[in-house]
Amino acid sequence: MKKLVLATGSAALLLLTACGGAAAPESSASGEATSSGIELVTSTPAGVGPVDNVNWNLADGEPLSLDQNLSWSGSQNFIGNLMCESLLSTTPEGGLEPGLATDVSYTDATTLVVKLREGVTFWDGSALTADDVVYSIDKARTNEVSQFVGDLAAVASVEATDASTVTIKLSEPNSLIRGALSTGAGAVVSKASAEGNANFALPGDTSMVCTGPYMLKEWTAGSKIVVEANPTWWNKGDGKQLTKQITFSFITDPAAAVAGYESGELDGGFLIPASSIKALQASTVGTLGFGDGSAFGAWVPIVNTERSMSNPKLREALAKSLDYANIVATETAGAGTPAKAVGVPGSWGNEKAAYQAAWDALPDPVTDLDAAKKLVAESGVSNPELVIAAWSELPDSVNAALVLQQAANSVGFNATINKIGFDRAADLFSGAKKEDIDIFATTYLSFICDPLYIYSQIGLDAGSANWGGYSNAKVSELITSALATTDDAERAKITIEIQSLLVADYAWLPTTTYPSPFFMSNELSGAIPSGPTHLWYAWAVNLGTAK
Amino acid sequence: MRRYLWRRIGLGALTIVATTMLVHLALYLAPGDPIGYLLNGQPATPERIAALRAQYNLDEPFFTRYVSWITGVFQGDLGTSAAFNADVSTLIASRFQTTMYLVLISFVFISVFGLTLGILAGLHKGGIDSFSMATATILSSIPAFVGSFILINVFALQLGWFPAIGGGDGSLSSAISHMTLPAIALAFSAGAFVARTTRASIRVESASEHVVTATVRGIPRNKVVSRHIVRNALLPVISLGGLLFVGLIVSTAFVEQAFAINGIGGLLVVAARQQDFALVQAITLILVISFVVVNLAVDVLYWILDPRIRSEVA
Numbered sequence: 001m002k003k004l005v006l007a008t009g010s011a012a013l014l015l016l017t018a019c020g021g022a023a024a025p026e027s028s029a030s031g032e033a034t035s036s037g038i039e040l041v042t043s044t045p046a047g048v049g050p051v052d053n054v055n056w057n058l059a060d061g062e063p064l065s066l067d068q069n070l071s072w073s074g075s076q077n078f079i080g081n082l083m084c085e086s087l088l089s090t091t092p093e094g095g096l097e098p099g100l101a102t103d104v105s106y107t108d109a110t111t112l113v114v115k116l117r118e119g120v121t122f123w124d125g126s127a128l129t130a131d132d133v134v135y136s137i138d139k140a141r142t143n144e145v146s147q148f149v150g151d152l153a154a155v156a157s158v159e160a161t162d163a164s165t166v167t168i169k170l171s172e173p174n175s176l177i178r179g180a181l182s183t184g185a186g187a188v189v190s191k192a193s194a195e196g197n198a199n200f201a202l203p204g205d206t207s208m209v210c211t212g213p214y215m216l217k218e219w220t221a222g223s224k225i226v227v228e229a230n231p232t233w234w235n236k237g238d239g240k241q242l243t244k245q246i247t248f249s250f251i252t253d254p255a256a257a258v259a260g261y262e263s264g265e266l267d268g269g270f271l272i273p274a275s276s277i278k279a280l281q282a283s284t285v286g287t288l289g290f291g292d293g294s295a296f297g298a299w300v301p302i303v304n305t306e307r308s309m310s311n312p313k314l315r316e317a318l319a320k321s322l323d324y325a326n327i328v329a330t331e332t333a334g335a336g337t338p339a340k341a342v343g344v345p346g347s348w349g350n351e352k353a354a355y356q357a358a359w360d361a362l363p364d365p366v367t368d369l370d371a372a373k374k375l376v377a378e379s380g381v382s383n384p385e386l387v388i389a390a391w392s393e394l395p396d397s398v399n400a401a402l403v404l405q406q407a408a409n410s411v412g413f414n415a416t417i418n419k420i421g422f423d424r425a426a427d428l429f430s431g432a433k434k435e436d437i438d439i440f441a442t443t444y445l446s447f448i449c450d451p452l453y454i455y456s457q458i459g460l461d462a463g464s465a466n467w468g469g470y471s472n473a474k475v476s477e478l479i480t481s482a483l484a485t486t487d488d489a490e491r492a493k494i495t496i497e498i499q500s501l502l503v504a505d506y507a508w509l510p511t512t513t514y515p516s517p518f519f520m521s522n523e524l525s526g527a528i529p530s531g532p533t534h535l536w537y538a539w540a541v542n543l544g545t546a547k
Numbered sequence: 548m549r550r551y552l553w554r555r556i557g558l559g560a561l562t563i564v565a566t567t568m569l570v571h572l573a574l575y576l577a578p579g580d581p582i583g584y585l586l587n588g589q590p591a592t593p594e595r596i597a598a599l600r601a602q603y604n605l606d607e608p609f610f611t612r613y614v615s616w617i618t619g620v621f622q623g624d625l626g627t628s629a630a631f632n633a634d635v636s637t638l639i640a641s642r643f644q645t646t647m648y649l650v651l652i653s654f655v656f657i658s659v660f661g662l663t664l665g666i667l668a669g670l671h672k673g674g675i676d677s678f679s680m681a682t683a684t685i686l687s688s689i690p691a692f693v694g695s696f697i698l699i700n701v702f703a704l705q706l707g708w709f710p711a712i713g714g715g716d717g718s719l720s721s722a723i724s725h726m727t728l729p730a731i732a733l734a735f736s737a738g739a740f741v742a743r744t745t746r747a748s749i750r751v752e753s754a755s756e757h758v759v760t761a762t763v764r765g766i767p768r769n770k771v772v773s774r775h776i777v778r779n780a781l782l783p784v785i786s787l788g789g790l791l792f793v794g795l796i797v798s799t800a801f802v803e804q805a806f807a808i809n810g811i812g813g814l815l816v817v818a819a820r821q822q823d824f825a826l827v828q829a830i831t832l833i834l835v836i837s838f839v840v841v842n843l844a845v846d847v848l849y850w851i852l853d854p855r856i857r858s859e860v861a
Contacts, residue, residue: 062631064631064632065632144598145598202632202633203631203632203633203637203638204633204634204637220641221631221633221634221637221638222631222633222638222641222642222809222814223641223642223809249713249807251712251807253804253805253807255696255805256712256804256805256806256807257807259699259700259703259704259711259712259806259807260711260712260713260807262704262711263703263704263707263710263711263712265710265711265712265713266712426596
């Protein structure tokens with residue numbers, strides 16, 4: 001296990017000590033979060049000078065579309081958010097501030113009124129109107145392949161009340177809609193450029209028109225996407241848009257990407273694969289950093305069966321058998337922290353003090369094999385079966401399953417691995433009954449900086465991420481009341497109660513936080529690397545020379 | 548000559564139809580479901596999956612799919628790539644040029660390096676022979692991706708003579724600077740192969756009766772070498788070159804990946820892995836057509852170089 005220590009002050013990550021050996025660090029015994037000294041960042045210092053062109057790599061490949069509604073790929077959001085702004089803006093710290101809307105408020109439990117900013121124009125010169133907003137939100141919530149259908153499910157209608165006001169009616173109270181309007185669900189495109197345009201935002205097409213700091217200049221399908229600074233951006237000003245042009249490449253081969261960073265042909269990139277992290281930490285031309293964020297890893301137990309994971313004692317036993325320190329080291333290159341709950345600190349956008357106090361009070365994730373064995377014995381099931389699902393196409397998934405299998409067997413489970421193909425995705429990521437699987441791994445992230453977002457997804461019977469069929473009347477009732485509470489402090493209080501119930505029930509078994517690794521040349525500064533912010537916020541708006 | 552050519556062209560067309568049909572069938576029968584790759588293992592609703600299936604015609608039977616594809620090809624429509632969500636002809640056009648640069652430059656290296664070593668080793672016994680063949684053996688045993696790694700580290704990162712990644716902006720000069728290292732990496736094993744074949748072929752020709760006769764008749768050595776040995780020895784090397792050329796297009800995959808070059812080889816790997824029917828078919832079509840065209844060129848070259856073929860056909 002490597003110890004990485006950050007030399008603070010110089011923004012450079014230095015490899016100071018590297019103590020070998022397989023012994024687990026003291027942390028796993030004490031249950032202390034992590035022994036690595038990696039500092040997580042939410043932003044990098046704003047750039048100071050202009051740059052003609054920056055070459056930025058997105059290692060998860062070329063997007064299938066630049067319409068932020070359409071898929072789960074990081075690439076399309078990283079590029080899309082530079083071009084299409086949302087009604088509200090997520091700050092790097094997770095808060096909400098005005099975006100294309102100067103104000104979005106609940107006038108009652110089921111009504112939101114959106115006041116549009118005056119004088120905003122699209123980059124084709126046309127004015128932003130309420131019609132464009134209505135069109136964009138309807139597109140995000142009604143297109144069957146939109147990733148935001150679930151987040152906007154409570155929206156019953158979107159109407160333009162006047163040229164600069166939009167009224168959103170909800171079918172039931174939902175305090176998360178305001179947050180959703182800061183994500184791609186609230187991103188506004190020019191209706192004139194999108195309506196009836198079959199090629200809209202598809203590879204090679206540059207007909208998309210939005211309002212943001214960067215405009216789509218070129219898309220060579222299979223090769224690169226180029227965006228250039230929008231000279232008529234409403235929010236332009238000193239220190240913004242220092243980078244005149246950004247050329248995105250989609251190099252997925254880790255070795256080739258490292259060669260690109262090292263030779264200076266790539267100036268930076270997001271989604272650095274775990275296998276490249278060590279090489280880039282040693283780089284002298286740039287810095288590998290980790291952005292804080294709401295992403296986490298977890299094991300999802302299938303609880304709505306007669307099988308082992310329906311028993312909370314056995315779920316607890318499994319949680320106590322996990323080697324958290326090892327998971328953090330192998331899956332996050334030591335940058336993560338064992339997660340006490342799925343509403344990890346990076347998902348807090350408001351009421352941080354309250355959430356912090358509640359977090360501190362939660363039990364630490366600790367490996368305790370003796371307690372786990374005792375729990376298995378107490379469960380009354382001898383040698384309980386545990387079928388672990390792994391994606392046969394993904395070696396990392398199979399490895400993680402093997403590690404869990406070993407841990408489970410060491411405390412008395414009879415664990416086996418069921419290798420599944422991607423054709424099982426639809427079944428797995430739904431509430432459908434799964435009789436041949438007891439548990440599977442996921443890496444998930446909260447789109448909105450409010451822990452209620454993730455808890456409502458996994459805690460409600462019909463929650464969009466309730467893949468294990470978890471059901472608890474008390475939790476459902478609390479979530480429904482939190483969704484009806486628009487006051488942040490009140491809502492946080494209820495959310496914290498929900499959190500403690502879900503943790504006590506071992507509804508999911510969180511393993512580690514997943515900071516987002518990024519690389520940036522020493523010549524540059526200003527990128528926003530924290531998730532989910534960098535998915536929705538124009539992360540490059542302050543990107544410029546470092547000196 | 549005309550009949551000879553027509554017969555070759557007819558055979559070529561048959562090869563194209565048979566191969567594309569076979570590849571189509573193989574893709575159709577392959578296990579797994581392209582939908583999984585479209586979703587990339589991410590959560591999806593059944594509605595989203597149904598929409599994707601309809602969008603990419605995944606539910607049609609084999610023959611319907613093949614017929615609609617081949618009809619499209621004749622109308623100049625190669626279909627839409629599921630993996631890239633883009634028009635296949637657009638995807639392939641720019642990449643084809645890139646790969647052709649890579650293959651042509653590599654082919655120049657292979658020819659210069661292979662023929663020089665092979666001819667030297669074939670004509671001189673002893674030290675030169677051993678040295679040439681040892682060099683060829685060592686270079687041929689370097690796998691393309693290891694070669695790429697070494698070349699990138701030494702000539703791009705340490706010395707900075709060439710760019711480390713990318714395929715250039717499309718101009719000839721940038722293509723040459725970007726493609727030199729990948730072309731060398733690609734040339735190692737094929738070059739060694741050409742060297743060995745040339746050497747063996749030269750040895751055979753050197754020992755043949757007409758060369759011995761020419762030598763005893765007192766024809767100067769350089770004339771014997773150029774007119775009687777090398778010219779005849781090159782015939783098998785030319786047909787090998789034709790095969791290698793087509794093989795190079797396919798084997799660019801590793802090198803393109805290592806140098807982050809957007810070419811046909813890398814595209815084929817991605818397309819096959821993601822069961823992207825339209826894209827795999829289009830690339831296969833290009834490969835088969837290249838194969839047929841290059842073979843035709845080799846046949847014509849033979850016709851020109853070898854009077855025996857002319858008399859045979861006549």
